[in-house]
Amino acid sequence: MIRLRYFFPASLWLLLSALVLVQAQAEEDKAQPVPEAQMSVTKHKAKINGKTVKYSVHAGDTHLKNAKGEPEASIFSIAYIREDVDNRSTRPLMFVFNGGPGSSSVWMHMGLFGPKRVVLPSDAQQVGAPPFPIKTNPDSLLDIADLVFIDPVGTGYSKPLGDTEGKAFWGVKEDADILAEFVRVYITKNKRWNSPKYLAGESYGTTRAAAMVKSLQEGWGSIDLNGVLLISSILDFQTGDFTEGNDLPYITFLPTYAATAWYHDAVPNKASYDSLPAFLEAVRTFALEEYATVLLKGGLATDAEVDAAVESLHAFTGLSKTYLRQSDLRINEFRFMKELLRDRGQVVGRLDSRYLGEDAVKVSSRFEADPSSYAIDGAYTAALQHYMATELDTLREEKYNVLSGEVFSNWNWLVGNSPRSQGFLAMTPTLSRAMRQNKDFRIFIANGYYDLATPFFATEYSMQHHGIDNDRVAMHYYEAGHMMYIHEPSLSQLVGDIRAFMENR
Incomplete structure (x- = not known):
């Protein structure tokens, strides 16, 4: 048998080796550098619900890793922690976010739950230009719960890391999974596994809250929740999507x-x-x-x-x-x-x-x-930026994304693998399942009578379907709109209703 042998000249081997090195360098250059996580911690006190509350604010980044241990997302959050607490295992911990999808948490942060609040005209008048009044919020829930405001990837200062693209997190399930991971990492780092835990979402944030309930509670190693607070909710999209052939x-x-x-x-x-x-x-x-x-x-x-x-x-x-x-x-x-x-x-x-x-x-x-968007957007944006820079020691030149059209336009609404799951998104069954699997799981719902984005009758429809246990649902109504807390009488009523819900656990 004749064997053919091929010999490569040394110069060719050197050339091939050089090409491999060039390609490896190109791959390395293409990988995005991972910035250092920044975290600012400041101390404060405020008169809340008639009592002086001392608290710390932790504003900064949490880097989350993929299955390979590589950083894939940086989540920006602002956490308010009451200082004079002996036993944190009995103190509620609330994770708060807005919706969009593509919105930061600025609205509920600076309008409802946070210890600082931008005050707007109660009678739905145009706001105008700065300066805007930023005042201590005596209605904040910080006296009874620690609060963590979360900006999802692509909003606020949150972003993908390394080679991961934002689209990896822009979807119903993808978003819920990465924020559920944030919750897991947060309660681990801060030793809060045994604290009562709540999710509070507004608008699409109520959809997110329901999706996160599934990510957190279902399966082994679950993180059980005490409840969800749904502000201006949209759970079953057939009730709100005006598409041909859908009369609902x-x-x-x-x-x-x-x-x-x-x-x-x-x-x-x-x-x-x-x-x-x-x-x-x-x-x-x-x-x-x-x-x-x-x-x-x-x-x-x-x-x-x-x-x-x-x-x-x-x-x-x-x-x-x-x-x-x-x-x-x-x-x-x-x-x-x-x-x-x-x-x-x-x-x-x-x-x-x-x-x-x-x-x-x-x-x-x-x-x-x-008109109800351009009347308030500038005030909330300016208030948060001013507050972070002057009181929270958080001053960054990068843009804080209040509301991202890029996130919204790239959102993946598909939650299953079958093409048939591309129908109307329905999250009420998830909440119903949570109630069956967790006897202590409760739902708080706030509806604005004048909300044409997420109408109250649609939420009523959702709560009467899919086996929801209405004995564990607290349904409330306010003579205001989507952000009912802009209206001072509704704010007072809303805070009172939430306090009653929280204290009745």
């Missing part, structure tokens, strides 16, 4: 349309009702009975049924009968915001329909911007 949102949004019309004196027969709750009870009854029936029947509805529905819709919303007929009795949220006060040349807000704005083009079908 027309029903679930109707009571909020009616409340908005009531607030702006657009209801034709307002004097016939003693109060807003009494008025809304009549709207609920109509929505679940005659209105739902007509929508379900579609072309099978008789002329008499359609005529009766038009009359009632006009009476409850103030929209013209012609407009209602031309809309096929179906009004989505953005058309309503533009149409309700069109004859006055005004549009109503989405996050809070008490707010009014004026568009350059009066005949368009939707507003050019949400």
Whole structure:
């Protein structure tokens, strides 16, 4: 047998070795350097709930690692820890976040739970330019619970590390898993495994809270929770997504349309009702009975049924009968915001329909911007940046992402592996399962009557399905919008309701 042998000249071996080294260097250069985690600790005291509370603030980064032990995410958080506590195993620990997806925790931090609060006009007036009043918040819950405000990846100062991209964390399950890992690391480092634990979320943050309940409580080595606080909740997206063929949102949004019309004196027969709750009870009854029936029947509805529905819709919303007929009795949220006060040349807000704005083009079908968003955004942004720099010793030149469009536009809404799971996201079953598996798990829900982003009737619908134990649900309502704590009377009521919930554990 003839064997062929090949010999490479030394120069070729050197060339190949050089190419390998160049490629290895290129891979090394491509890897993003991992910055050092920064943490600032400051000491403070404040008069909260009538008592002087001494506390420390820990503002900074927590680096989380993947299965290989490599840093993959840096989570920025601001934790408030009461100092004069002997036994932390009995002291509640609350993890707080907002929604978006793509929002930082600034809103509930500087509006509701934190010991400092930016004070805005209670009557939904435009805020204007700085300076904005930043005051001690006597309604903070710091006297009864330690508070940890979390910014998810891509918001605040939180970001992916190394070669990991932000998209690895931008999804219902992905986001819940990385924040659940943050909770695990936090309670481990701070020896809080045996403390009562709560999640508090607002808007999409309520969806996140439900998803995190699954990540934390299910399976071996679980982290059991005492409850969740859902502020302006959205759990089952079929109740809120106006997509062709889905009639449910027309029903679930109707009571909020009616409340908005009531607030702006657009209801034709307002004097016939003693109060807003009494008025809304009549709207609920109509929505679940005659209105739902007509929508379900579609072309099978008789002329008499359609005529009766038009009359009632006009009476409850103030929209013209012609407009209602031309809309096929179906009004989505953005058309309503533009149409309700069109004859006055005004549009109503989405996050809070008490707010009014004026568009350059009066005949368009939707507003050019949400007046309840641009009325408050600058104040919250400036307040947090000023507070961090002047009181928390946290001064960074990088941008603090209050609300990231990049995160929202890249969000993965798929929670299962099957293509059929791409339907409407539903998180209420997760909460129902948590109640069955944890006898102490409770739910607090705060609803704003004037919230056109996450309507209260949609939440009521969710809580009456999927086997939720309503004996462990505390449902509350406020005459304000999505961030009901902007409204001073609602803030006082909300804080009192939360305290009662927390102290009744």
